[in-house]
Amino acid sequence: MRVLIRYGDDTAHCDVQESASVPSKIRIHVYPDGSVEIEAPPGKSADEIQRAVQKRARWVFSHLKAATAARALSLPREYVSGEAHFYLGRRYKLIVSSAPTAQSSVKLARGRLEVAVYSRDPAVVRRRLKQWYLDRAESYLAGRLSHWAAILPFLKAEPPLKLTSMSTQWGSCSPQGAIHLNPALVKAPRHCIDYVIVHEACHLVEHNHSRRFYDLLNRHMPGWRAAKTELDGLAEMLLVE
Numbered sequence: 001m002r003v004l005i006r007y008g009d010d011t012a013h014c015d016v017q018e019s020a021s022v023p024s025k026i027r028i029h030v031y032p033d034g035s036v037e038i039e040a041p042p043g044k045s046a047d048e049i050q051r052a053v054q055k056r057a058r059w060v061f062s063h064l065k066a067a068t069a070a071r072a073l074s075l076p077r078e079y080v081s082g083e084a085h086f087y088l089g090r091r092y093k094l095i096v097s098s099a100p101t102a103q104s105s106v107k108l109a110r111g112r113l114e115v116a117v118y119s120r121d122p123a124v125v126r127r128r129l130k131q132w133y134l135d136r137a138e139s140y141l142a143g144r145l146s147h148w149a150a151i152l153p154f155l156k157a158e159p160p161l162k163l164t165s166m167s168t169q170w171g172s173c174s175p176q177g178a179i180h181l182n183p184a185l186v187k188a189p190r191h192c193i194d195y196v197i198v199h200e201a202c203h204l205v206e207h208n209h210s211r212r213f214y215d216l217l218n219r220h221m222p223g224w225r226a227a228k229t230e231l232d233g234l235a236e237m238l239l240v241e
């Protein structure tokens, strides 16, 4: 069964599933792909369901709008002015302008990420920005690793840092004791960056996700779970190029 709901000029088709586990109320789910699913107790008519869902149209469409915005942020970037890009957890509006090669620059100012390059060709903008993120990652991530190396008592020396682009991972550590971080991590909020660094640092002494590993992580970063959940939610958006 499908029902149609309206809100202003917007309409949405909703798939209805009969579900015996739903005691009496109708449940509505809005999924990240923009689909809407309704769980209704058996025996409700299409009319009854339609009326019940229509009453929550405002809620449905506000969630649909949020899902559309989140999807747009997870699409590959086009490297044109107006687009959203991230740095240390903040969202910046990309502004592309022309400049002679020798004066190419990237600047953060008042919510804007200003890129001046010799050509507005997206490939040129993308390359320049990628280099900028890499430079920022090198200095910011190294600074945080030094900070934690001085605090974490189980690290005898500061581990070497290697920046390694990974498509699905934020960090790892090598058997030789180096910490590898994804340069895209510099797009994440500061506390999420710290979480990844401490997580990998703990792996230098506890290689698996064992009980001892989590004891160590809990001791040195009690709030890590919230940071991990936040970072997981941002991953799709921050890992896309």
Ligand SMILES: [Zn+2]
Binding pocket: 199, 203, 209
């Ligand atoms: Zn791990």
